Amino acid sequence: MSKNMTKDKLLLIDGNSVAFRAFFAMYQQLDKFKNAEGLHTNAIYAFKNMLDVVLKQEAPTKVLVAFDAGKVTFRTGMYKEYKGGRDKTPVELSEQLPYIREMLKDLGIKSYELVNYEADDIIGTLAKRGAEAGMEVAVVSGDKDLTQLASDHVTVYVTKSGVTKLEAFTPEHMKEVNGVTPTEFIDMKALMGDPSDNYPGVAKVGPKIASKLIQQYHSVENLYEHVGEMKKSKLKENLIAGKDNALLGKKLATINCDSPVEVTLDDLTYSGPNVDDLRRFYEKMNFRRFLADLAKAGELTEETTEVKKQEYTVLTANNLGEIPDSDHAVFYLAMLGDNYHQAPFAGFALAMGDKTFVSRDVALLKEEKLKTLLEDKKVEKDVFDLKRVTYGLSRLDIQAAGMTFDLLLASYLVDNEKNSNDLGELVKGYDYFDLKSDLEVYGKGKSAKIPEADEVFFNHLAGKIAAIKALKAPLLAKLKDHEQDDLFDTIEMPTAKVLAKMELNGIKAEPAKLKELEDDFGERLKALEEKIYQEAGEKFNINSPKQLGVILFEKLGLPVIKKTKTGYSTSVEVLDQLKEKSPVVSDILEYRQIAKIQSTYVKGLLDVIDPEDGKIHTRYLQTLTATGRLSSVDPNLQNIPTRTEEGKQIRKAFVPSTPDGYIYSCDYSQVELRVLAHVSGDANMQEAFKTGYDIHAHTAMRIFHLNSIDEVTPLERRRAKAVNFGIVYGISDYGLSKNLGISRKQAKEFIAEYFDQYPGIKAYMDQAVKDAREKGYAETIMHRRRYLPDIHAKNFNVRSFAERTAINSPIQGSAADIMKIAMINMQKKLDELGLKTKMVVQVHDELIFDVPKDELETVKKIVPEVMQSAVQLDVPLIADSGYGHDWYDAK
DNA sequence: ATTCTCACG
DNA sequence: ACGTACGTGAGAATA
Numbered sequence: 001m002s003k004n005m006t007k008d009k010l011l012l013i014d015g016n017s018v019a020f021r022a023f024f025a026m027y028q029q030l031d032k033f034k035n036a037e038g039l040h041t042n043a044i045y046a047f048k049n050m051l052d053v054v055l056k057q058e059a060p061t062k063v064l065v066a067f068d069a070g071k072v073t074f075r076t077g078m079y080k081e082y083k084g085g086r087d088k089t090p091v092e093l094s095e096q097l098p099y100i101r102e103m104l105k106d107l108g109i110k111s112y113e114l115v116n117y118e119a120d121d122i123i124g125t126l127a128k129r130g131a132e133a134g135m136e137v138a139v140v141s142g143d144k145d146l147t148q149l150a151s152d153h154v155t156v157y158v159t160k161s162g163v164t165k166l167e168a169f170t171p172e173h174m175k176e177v178n179g180v181t182p183t184e185f186i187d188m189k190a191l192m193g194d195p196s197d198n199y200p201g202v203a204k205v206g207p208k209i210a211s212k213l214i215q216q217y218h219s220v221e222n223l224y225e226h227v228g229e230m231k232k233s234k235l236k237e238n239l240i241a242g243k244d245n246a247l248l249g250k251k252l253a254t255i256n257c258d259s260p261v262e263v264t265l266d267d268l269t270y271s272g273p274n275v276d277d278l279r280r281f282y283e284k285m286n287f288r289r290f291l292a293d294l295a296k297a298g299e300l301t302e303e304t305t306e307v308k309k310q311e312y313t314v315l316t317a318n319n320l321g322e323i324p325d326s327d328h329a330v331f332y333l334a335m336l337g338d339n340y341h342q343a344p345f346a347g348f349a350l351a352m353g354d355k356t357f358v359s360r361d362v363a364l365l366k367e368e369k370l371k372t373l374l375e376d377k378k379v380e381k382d383v384f385d386l387k388r389v390t391y392g393l394s395r396l397d398i399q400a401a402g403m404t405f406d407l408l409l410a411s412y413l414v415d416n417e418k419n420s421n422d423l424g425e426l427v428k429g430y431d432y433f434d435l436k437s438d439l440e441v442y443g444k445g446k447s448a449k450i451p452e453a454d455e456v457f458f459n460h461l462a463g464k465i466a467a468i469k470a471l472k473a474p475l476l477a478k479l480k481d482h483e484q485d486d487l488f489d490t491i492e493m494p495t496a497k498v499l500a501k502m503e504l505n506g507i508k509a510e511p512a513k514l515k516e517l518e519d520d521f522g523e524r525l526k527a528l529e530e531k532i533y534q535e536a537g538e539k540f541n542i543n544s545p546k547q548l549g550v551i552l553f554e555k556l557g558l559p560v561i562k563k564t565k566t567g568y569s570t571s572v573e574v575l576d577q578l579k580e581k582s583p584v585v586s587d588i589l590e591y592r593q594i595a596k597i598q599s600t601y602v603k604g605l606l607d608v609i610d611p612e613d614g615k616i617h618t619r620y621l622q623t624l625t626a627t628g629r630l631s632s633v634d635p636n637l638q639n640i641p642t643r644t645e646e647g648k649q650i651r652k653a654f655v656p657s658t659p660d661g662y663i664y665s666c667d668y669s670q671v672e673l674r675v676l677a678h679v680s681g682d683a684n685m686q687e688a689f690k691t692g693y694d695i696h697a698h699t700a701m702r703i704f705h706l707n708s709i710d711e712v713t714p715l716e717r718r719r720a721k722a723v724n725f726g727i728v729y730g731i732s733d734y735g736l737s738k739n740l741g742i743s744r745k746q747a748k749e750f751i752a753e754y755f756d757q758y759p760g761i762k763a764y765m766d767q768a769v770k771d772a773r774e775k776g777y778a779e780t781i782m783h784r785r786r787y788l789p790d791i792h793a794k795n796f797n798v799r800s801f802a803e804r805t806a807i808n809s810p811i812q813g814s815a816a817d818i819m820k821i822a823m824i825n826m827q828k829k830l831d832e833l834g835l836k837t838k839m840v841v842q843v844h845d846e847l848i849f850d851v852p853k854d855e856l857e858t859v860k861k862i863v864p865e866v867m868q869s870a871v872q873l874d875v876p877l878i879a880d881s882g883y884g885h886d887w888y889d890a891k
Numbered sequence: 892a893t894t895c896t897c898a899c900g
Numbered sequence: 901a902c903g904t905a906c907g908t909g910a911g912a913a914t915a
Contacts, residue, residue: 541912541913543896543911543912544913545894545895545896545912545913546895546913546914547913564894564895566895566914569895569896570895571895571896572896572897592896592897595911595912596896596897596898596911599910599912600897600909600910600911601898603911604910604911621908624908625907625908626906626907627906629900629908630908631907631908632909633910634909635909635910636898636899636909636910638900638909639897639898639899639909639910640898640899641898641899642899643898643899667900725905725906726905728906729904729905729907730904730905730906731905732903732904732905734903734905735903735905736905738904738905739905795902796902796903797902797903797904800902800903800904804904804905804906808905808906808907809906811906812900812906812907843899843900844899844900844907
């Protein structure tokens with residue numbers, strides 16, 4: 001251990017390359033990031049983000065950002081084409097560079113450049129000096145040239161996809177990536193050349209061959225001493241012919257670690273920003289986010305200026321009379337944790353008239369005055385996360401009513417990405433900074449806790465009320481502007497109320513059935529395990545893809561079909577192809593399947609049965625998906641197995657809550673294709689649905705040119721079905737070929753034929769992409785939006801993905817809209833008829849009911865009726881149903 | 892915390 | 901030529 005307690009840590013940053021990465025990382029935002037004078041600021045902003053990450057991660061005591069001084073360097077003296085032929089730096093970037101330096105100055109970080117040398121040489125020199133002085137050195141760059149500096153004391157970080165993700169190059173990591181040491185990497189580069197720096201290297205030598213050669217010879221010089229001993233080959237000829245290039249490449253690639261850098265390590269001491277200068281700079285750049293951060297940091301040190309001081313009255317049993325009468329209220333219920341089914345209560349805030357009340361004591365809510373108010377539908381309440389509040393109050397035996405505005409739902413509809421469940425976090429997206437996030441106030445994960453200081457917690461609670469008040473009007477205006485008022489008032493708000501009911505209902509689960517399955521599967525797993533160990537010749541963890549990979553691809557020598565970024569892929573897709581080669585593969589597949597069911601479903605579900613009522617209460621996330629679907633968590637009841645018989649057994653554990661009752665299930669038939677037929681207006685597909693044909697068979701008949709549906713073979717139907725699905729996802733020939741195991745060419749023909757037969761579909765797809773490009777978003781039949789900024793991306797993959805999304809989202813999203821309407825109508829109908837039947841689960845296109853014996857006939861009649869009449873499309877909506885004494889039998 | 896794998900519509 | 905199907909959540913291993 002060094003006796004120096006605070007060991008110096010030196011951080012060196014390659015300013016130009018990081019700025020370059022920063023600029024392109026936020027290139028899509030180029031037009032959004034402009035200050036009042038029209039200066040682009042995206043690179044400055046991203047540069048600062050990178051700095052924040054690195055400063056936090058490294059906590060350096062000394063920092064320097066090195067810049068290139070100009071085009072002419074000692075390297076251009078050796079080779080005048082060095083870095084020649086490069087595209088000019090875009091002006092949008094170069095105009096930002098002086099400001100990055102200005103910001104660095106305000107941040108208290110030294111910038112430096114040296115005539116005739118590159119930033120790399122400055123960094124190399126200082127890294128060497130730092131390491132010699134016993135410091136830990138961290139280098140950050142946007143390209144890999146600097147990785148040659150990696151050593152025991154120097155770690156080189158290279159930005160990865162964006163600027164805030166960094167890949168750490170240590171000597172070990174260099175070895176993994178390139179197979180050579182950091183210094184040998186120079187020799188590798190010498191052989192390969194560097195097209196971006198515009199020097200050639202040896203012909204036909206790329207990373208693979210260069211790595212192999214250097215691993216064998218360790219340096220360019222040594223390689224050429226032994227080149228004569230090599231067997232006659234094209235490579236040998238190329239090496240001999242390229243000798244001068246290789247030697248030149250080595251000179252160019254080598255960083256000069258003894259450059260005449262005048263700054264000393266002592267000059268680099270980092271002691272934090274000049275806050276006033278920095279504030280002025282952020283103001284000039286219009287960086288509201290950083291300004292807010294600055295304000296926050298100020299509070300932490302000064303403690304005198306809190307976020308924003310809120311006015312509030314602490315409510316007790318004795319001053320309830322101070323609550324003014326009003327027909328309008330804002331209410332917030334605080335619980336610690338996401339899972340409001342069990343999260344402990346922390347307090348509440350209530351605004352009536354112009355007064356705001358707060359308390360830690362939720363028992364107060366049960367007091368006559370407050371309970372009445374909360375249950376009075378004539379008192380309109382604004383809340384954040386209606387479903388959470390409803391469920392929470394219900395735990396206190398309060399049946400909330402009159403909630404007419406949920407800020408979370410409104411925000412989600414306006415922009416589905418502005419959906420944080422943390423109010424403080426969400427409002428930052430609307431430039432509202434007077435409320436801290438729960439994360440900041442309570443902390444994270446296990447250590448999260450409600451502040452003990454009343455002034456902190458109550459101010460936070462009152463701040464929530466203020467935030468809801470402040471953002472209600474602008475959000476309502478946006479909803480109106482988007483023509484989403486109907487979606488909000490008649491679909492999303494009522495859906496939240498229905499979901500709260502469903503969550504409270506829960507579905508009854510039979511632990512005995514699950515235990516029985518647990519034993520069965522346990523035995524099967526044990527037997528399979530033994531068998532697999534035998535076949536493999538050793539024991540290993542079958543659940544570990546890494547260990548399994550070693551067994552299959554190294555020990556047994558099976559062909560590697562696919563790799564993941566960390567090793568061999570052992571997915572079903574791969575194993576399916578290896579089944580014939582070794583009997584162990586089938587056993588592994590079977591083991592995997594059973595193990596999945598055992599751990600996720602059998603054990604997982606046993607853990608979440610409520611001991612109080614024997615039911616499973618999932619939570620539906622209403623503001624999560626990009627398309628408007630729900631999702632289900634803790635546990636997820638939307639992915640209960642159905643595709644294999646073993647898996648299906650799980651469904652036998654889901655039972656009615658009444659003796660001799662039924663589980664009744666009703667699902668839409670082909671909703672998404674019906675929606676597609678509707679929105680596209682394609683006459684042929686509409687005709688098929690109107691006539692009541694089997695849609696996949698009908699598609700098969702058309703694309704394979706058969707005379708009647710009766711001629712369709714099962715294979716043809718299967719293929720047509722896959723095409724129909726593909727269409728909904730924004731088809732590609734590659735995807736279809738992979739799915740069907742046919743050639744890409746054949747897949748292409750299927751698609752062409754499909755578009756020929758359903759010309760309206762093709763037109764829809766083109767139009768969907770065009771609309772998204774023009775409007776910037778895709779939209780459902782009920783005006784639900786999904787913004788698609790990537791539709792303008794330059795990168796083909798990114799753009800293509802956005803285009804497929806533009807096709808898929810209106811379809812998936814409209815189907816989700818329809819289901820929500822059906823659920824609302826359904827709950828209304830159940831209430832009207834005073835039935836005891838409960839809606840308990842939704843699985844996207846399917847609803848599950850818990851039905852008492854004597855209500856079955858009624859349910860059989862009304863459920864399909866309500867679902868089929870949810871909306872009026874140009875094609876009929878059909879719902880199929882089934883029932884039984886458990887979910888398994890309800891098909 | 893991230894990656895892989897696999898369950899569902 | 902690019903490298904993909906659309907939308908989710910959870911458990912186990914590994915880092």
